[in-house]
Amino acid sequence: MDNILRSRQLSKHFFQKKALEKVDINIEKGKIYGILGPNGGGKSTLLKLAAGLLKPSSGEIWIDEKKPGVYTKSIVSYLPESNYFYKWMRIRDALAFFKDFYRDFDIEKARENLVFMKLDEMEKISSLSKGMLGRLKLTLALSRNAHLFLLDEPLNGIDPVSREKIIASILNAFNKKSTIVICSHLIYYIEKLLDYIFFLSEGQIILQGNAEELRNKKTMSIDQLYQEVFQS
Amino acid sequence: MEFSNNLPIYLQIINQIKQDVVSGKLKAGQKMPSVRELAENLMVNPNTIQRAYLELERENITFTKRGTGTYLTLNEKIIHSLRKEISGKIIQDFIEGMNKLGFSDDKIIRILQEHL
Amino acid sequence: MMSLLKYEIYRRWKWLVIRYAALITLGVIFYNRTVVAPMQYEIAAASMGKFILVSIVVFVIIIVEGINMLKEDLFEQSGYLTFTIPRSGKSILFSKISLLFLQLTFWTIICFQFGKMFFSKLPLKEISQITSQIDFPFFPSILFIMTAFFNFVLMVHFSITLTKTLLYNKKYSGIISVGIFFLLAYLIEKFYYGPFASQIQHVYIEINNTSDMSMLSAGYTSVFMNVILSVIFFSATAYLLENKINI
Numbered sequence: 001m002d003n004i005l006r007s008r009q010l011s012k013h014f015f016q017k018k019a020l021e022k023v024d025i026n027i028e029k030g031k032i033y034g035i036l037g038p039n040g041g042g043k044s045t046l047l048k049l050a051a052g053l054l055k056p057s058s059g060e061i062w063i064d065e066k067k068p069g070v071y072t073k074s075i076v077s078y079l080p081e082s083n084y085f086y087k088w089m090r091i092r093d094a095l096a097f098f099k100d101f102y103r104d105f106d107i108e109k110a111r112e113n114l115v116f117m118k119l120d121e122m123e124k125i126s127s128l129s130k131g132m133l134g135r136l137k138l139t140l141a142l143s144r145n146a147h148l149f150l151l152d153e154p155l156n157g158i159d160p161v162s163r164e165k166i167i168a169s170i171l172n173a174f175n176k177k178s179t180i181v182i183c184s185h186l187i188y189y190i191e192k193l194l195d196y197i198f199f200l201s202e203g204q205i206i207l208q209g210n211a212e213e214l215r216n217k218k219t220m221s222i223d224q225l226y227q228e229v230f231q232s
Numbered sequence: 233m234e235f236s237n238n239l240p241i242y243l244q245i246i247n248q249i250k251q252d253v254v255s256g257k258l259k260a261g262q263k264m265p266s267v268r269e270l271a272e273n274l275m276v277n278p279n280t281i282q283r284a285y286l287e288l289e290r291e292n293i294t295f296t297k298r299g300t301g302t303y304l305t306l307n308e309k310i311i312h313s314l315r316k317e318i319s320g321k322i323i324q325d326f327i328e329g330m331n332k333l334g335f336s337d338d339k340i341i342r343i344l345q346e347h348l
Numbered sequence: 349m350m351s352l353l354k355y356e357i358y359r360r361w362k363w364l365v366i367r368y369a370a371l372i373t374l375g376v377i378f379y380n381r382t383v384v385a386p387m388q389y390e391i392a393a394a395s396m397g398k399f400i401l402v403s404i405v406v407f408v409i410i411i412v413e414g415i416n417m418l419k420e421d422l423f424e425q426s427g428y429l430t431f432t433i434p435r436s437g438k439s440i441l442f443s444k445i446s447l448l449f450l451q452l453t454f455w456t457i458i459c460f461q462f463g464k465m466f467f468s469k470l471p472l473k474e475i476s477q478i479t480s481q482i483d484f485p486f487f488p489s490i491l492f493i494m495t496a497f498f499n500f501v502l503m504v505h506f507s508i509t510l511t512k513t514l515l516y517n518k519k520y521s522g523i524i525s526v527g528i529f530f531l532l533a534y535l536i537e538k539f540y541y542g543p544f545a546s547q548i549q550h551v552y553i554e555i556n557n558t559s560d561m562s563m564l565s566a567g568y569t570s571v572f573m574n575v576i577l578s579v580i581f582f583s584a585t586a587y588l589l590e591n592k593i594n595i
Contacts, residue, residue: 014516032277051432053595069590074434084428086359093358100351101433164275171272192241192276212240212280221237 009059019045021203037200043183051078077146110143352443414448437589495574502581
């Protein structure tokens, strides 16, 4: 099968909230996808389900035709929005950690990327600024030769200089054997990276399509399309 | 490079490359940047670049040497016809634009002579 | 698994060093007091008593930390790392339990050594008079207590994990885990240990007909029962960690 991620009637409910409602999604290998939508719309939930951090309330999700578990975690590189590092770590500890647990981690590439991102290995993670933290998280996530990259809001709170570096890193990590899924509500900067997009709101896919085709059909950028769709 | 929304990005990239060929910015036989390189430079999806390159190859503006990369054609005739095609389009647009403003063809010739 | 254990140690290495350094240092200090004042049995007894107090405090710290090892990863940000790496719930739990086990073993060895040292400073004749009258299964009792505490931690782990399975937020998790824990403790007491109460004996000691002490004693059967319980709770918790929890 050419799908790296697939879901069927996938739903996730929390106590009061319905985060995802019967979502069917197909993500093919070798492309860059965007899952776009307002905060609280279900994007993070979908990514977490794929990463194995959440379990479906109903419906199913498959990574490379397997249910989320130890194997899928080894081929999925998940970048959460929050700061997930152990508080005691320095950057080089984080490098060692990734090397210890992920066989596909390329530590040399990570070191090069750290230089590119202007990060020093000896720095304590707790003393990093938000921008530096974002660059570090992304460096680690993208220095793996994973089959599926799940990036949750990689550009949030990032200054313009870091933003360009992050976009360059994402493009650099891309290859035909891997797939990148980016969740963001900052569409303007990433839309030209995307092959295919999903608009996710209130737990449902309200629009999807090839990015170029949508742009030409509606003669507007995805960013403009987003504003139009979500203004109402 | 700024992209507009009226035309597919891959076409805009093709046009830009064609312009660069005609203007001499890109020389005959010159090596094209790899898909990945160009994608990173323009901050555009690599598949889009791939599509543009495929089209350029189809039009024989570029050719691929296995293992080494993609190169601009050495064929002067192709470059010449490209020059004609692009400049022809600019002139056509210009004439149409001037006509819309009310300039007749004779007036166009005269005003051009004034300007040049 | 070794990597997981490595990072469990890395995460708290400073605390580990401090606590055992303190235990050993204080042990040496208290023991010194008995050395400089030989034959003064009140001092010897008092020093031993102080050491026992310190060792109990360290023991409690080890147990509490043992519980926090899992609680942190379930309810704090560090859970993102722990539960996205390609390791099974079993491995993750096993690494935490292993560290607890290593610590308990280390603690026991230290206390035992100092115990022997202190004991040698006490009036041996009087003590052997008492100990010869007691039919006290020493080793199984120690083992019973250790396995009981080990099991205690696993029961708490299970309670917390079950709570996390049922509730996503942190809000009432404390109360609910405690509730689950007590429910389990009650059920175990009633249906598990209950029928075998005869195995867990009380030993009465008479000393000069003036006083008697009763101590909890146990045979190897009860140790075995503790181990079975631990295995059950371990498996159940590992299953929940792998298949049911939402971070």
